[in-house]
Amino acid sequence: MQPRLQDIANELGVSAATVSNALTGRGRVSPALRDRIRATALAMEYRPSPQARALRTGRSGVIGLVLPDLSNPLFPAIAQAVESAAAAAGFGVLIADSRGDTGTQTDALRRLERQGADGIVLVPRRGTRLMAMDLPVAVIDTASTPGNTAASDHRGGGALAVAHLADLGHRHLLFLGESRQSLVQSDRIAGMRAALTPQMQAETLWLEDGGDIAATRATGIIATSDLHALTALTTLHRSGRRVPDDVSVIGFDDHAFGRAITPALTTVAQDTQAIAGAAIASLAAQLGGAPAPHERIFPMTLTRRGSTAPAPNPNTET
Amino acid sequence: MQPRLQDIANELGVSAATVSNALTGRGRVSPALRDRIRATALAMEYRPSPQARALRTGRSGVIGLVLPDLSNPLFPAIAQAVESAAAAAGFGVLIADSRGDTGTQTDALRRLERQGADGIVLVPRRGTRLMAMDLPVAVIDTASTPGNTAASDHRGGGALAVAHLADLGHRHLLFLGESRQSLVQSDRIAGMRAALTPQMQAETLWLEDGGDIAATRATGIIATSDLHALTALTTLHRSGRRVPDDVSVIGFDDHAFGRAITPALTTVAQDTQAIAGAAIASLAAQLGGAPAPHERIFPMTLTRRGSTAPAPNPNTET
DNA sequence: CTGTTAGCGCATTCAT
């Protein structure tokens, strides 16, 4: 049997309350006694019961993380960052994958609440309307999302990608998205459009509409995710265009496979650490009784790799 | 304030114990009363306190999941499967990423224990030696791992890949691994070797040793993961070889990007659902007082896609 | 500075 607070109190002939005070450091205990208590606690391999503590304090020390879909390469990075930020703040992380419709997402939220989460980090599915919960919630999505807590500057990221291609002399671009419904994708593409210089032109291809990537005459392609960049890259190869010699390709989110391929993928990455940290900080603040902090937006950064190069000689183009 | 068991008891003029019996269905309560209690509980939006229940029963209803590295494309699939199997069995899932050395893995295990997990699903890092824990643990790794609970038949998976290429007339293969230390990779390659027919020959390239994939004269490449298959695919393209016309490529684990590329990747997949289900079932059994069930091994399946085709005409080869 | 008392919300005896 695990030793309880009382056991170590008996061992030293003090009261359980004093042991609690000594161990948590909250009440006042003489330094000498405190050290003796800590020493014997260690010796007896005392582990406080999280359930008892949770019942007493009303805090489980666990937060819930709701993700749209772990099998989408974008989200594990966020999960990892949230887990590490939470661990640093002393929280455990309960995951819930809301795979499927927004209904499962609601179920997931309820389940986490039932399981005693102190707060929730939510990466919402497209078109979610946040229901009222009596738990603190931090939302990670985009600046365009009402109620958002922390997000990347997706428009700025789009602009970064266009600026990079502009610097390399590209004039004719293709923007590649999957779904118009995704706020993240729309924001990224809006940022791209806004950053076009007067000499540049761009078309947008939404994969949900169908359409042939290889048919483009653009010399630069910016996809809203590494996954679609990969599709573009391999489709181009297949049709005999070389990357980056003939066409440059940029992705988003710096997924592991972008470094596994040849040429490695130039990509625009989120500062997932910072975002996760802000989300956790927001929850911690709310749990501390403070009002929810303002939304925080973090810049994205472009990592140049082998998939982008100067535009080919215009002679061939025109 | 949330209603407690007592509140709903007062409402109906019965005792809290009866309400508890009615709601959990364990004690004996007259059907009529039971239904009335359930109805008012619903009406009052009663939610049992997980912390109180946990303290009383000694069970938190939460299991821990320890993964080596969420950013490695292999693991999110497992996480998703475990989460879904756990949810089906009424468990929540606390994640811990043991990113870094085996020391962090030990920390992760301790943290989950401290946080009140009832049991643990562990996907161990290479070379882990499982420490004794006083929690039930289910290990997902390979049949070669001592103490393993559920795993894929990685050798069988390797054999499947070789058989597929043999059927297509390939005689000269290249096996691509990353690290000899990985039991999973070693098992897969061992299975490949064992399945070679007398007419076939194969070389093995470990990426940790360096070496040039494009230098091979093999007409079929089997990588121990989709990620390395992707490296092979793009490297071959780069050096002017066509996939699958000149060289066929097979990966492992059926990651999302394998379907995003052109040609789509033929791959050997694990039955993650079954494995996760077995792991959860093992924990549930142990929590129920039963001994840990025997190890269970699940077959892998090959999904044929565009990256494999009949071997090119031998004339060009010899 | 330390000990005593009380109770968090629930599930389980054991009476009735």
Place this chain on the structure above:
DNA sequence: ATGAATGCGCTAACAG
């Protein structure tokens, strides 16, 4: 079939 009493292990008040 139902109710009263008890305690899971801990911490927050207050008393000494």
